[in-house]
Amino acid sequence: MNNLRDILYHYYPISDESATKFSEILVRKKYKNKTELSNNDKFYILLDGFVRSYTIHDNGSVRIGTFLSKSSIFTSIKPLSILSNCVIQEIKFDCLSDVILYEGSFSEFIKLTKKHHDLSLLYNKTLEAGIRLVIEKAHVLIHLDGMGRYLHLKNQYPNIENLIKLNDIASYINVTPIQLSRIRKTLYSSK
């Protein structure tokens, strides 16, 4: 329980009462590597392990949205609204390693925010964190070259190679697998 408080405090200091109410709607769960997380009216607080979000286009192409590591709070955007454009239908999550997380119902949470003002402020903070994540990704993709993007990713997740396939890394940083292999060669052979 303390662990959960620490994570939430990282976002916003909520009152004891709200924390108790909040923890009542949460269930602690363990998932195995490669499990897909249900994205129907659920939100998650990640305690340990790695999760990725990905989108699937109508033509079948799969792209990684973002990586989530310890102490992230995330939800599928499905509970929020239906997207206006036809590009993607939904965002899916799956586990890249064995994970431990708290799981809760998103609509229950929204109900709670109506009574407890500090919980809606907490929700504010998590949204801001989400926006930051997406802006940063867009920025990195646009302004850095392939090498820069790879280094940035390595900086964030040093053991990324052990979690996902190199092909997926290449697709995430938007270079071809061949380019990635050259980048890695340049980096590691010079050492």
Added chain:
Amino acid sequence: MENIKLILNRFEPITEDSLNELCKILTKKTYSKKSFLIKYPKDFDKFFILISGLTRSLTIAEDGSKNCRSILKPPALFLSLEKEIRKNNHIFNIEFDCLTEVTVYEGNFKQFRKIAADRTDLCKLYIRGLETTLLKLIEKDAMKSHLNALERYLCLKKEIPNIENLIQLNQIANYLNITPVQFSRIRKNIK
């Protein structure tokens, strides 16, 4: 004032009382084309409600290169979010400028935070604003990774059909993240 109410109702209906409070901190302003709404390193406290015209947000890298992140059309709520999303290791700056002549309501975000602190409906409005932004960003991120330049252009055309008459072609190319030459070829092919 009715004007503001109409726009805000699209996001989240707020009470008369809160609307009055909100109007007190808003001033209506008109900006000419190319002027900056938020210019690094000041103006971070401002927030805007867009009534007419088009604005865009730019990210600026350390080397000074600029890229258009999104094009905003009314009704839109926006602010720099600089304070909210800034972290120590952050590597980008955000600016907003006008693509056409725009009319906005401008306010101080700190004051907004103050009056929103104990008003649930304003807090919810802010949440809704953040959710909308997050969705748009995710959508754009997905669009970038799944679609090619032609499809991205068609998406933009769908959203703002007369975009060519409003802003310069090289600005559109920058938004689509392609060179002006590529862009002109794409347009030629469509015709």
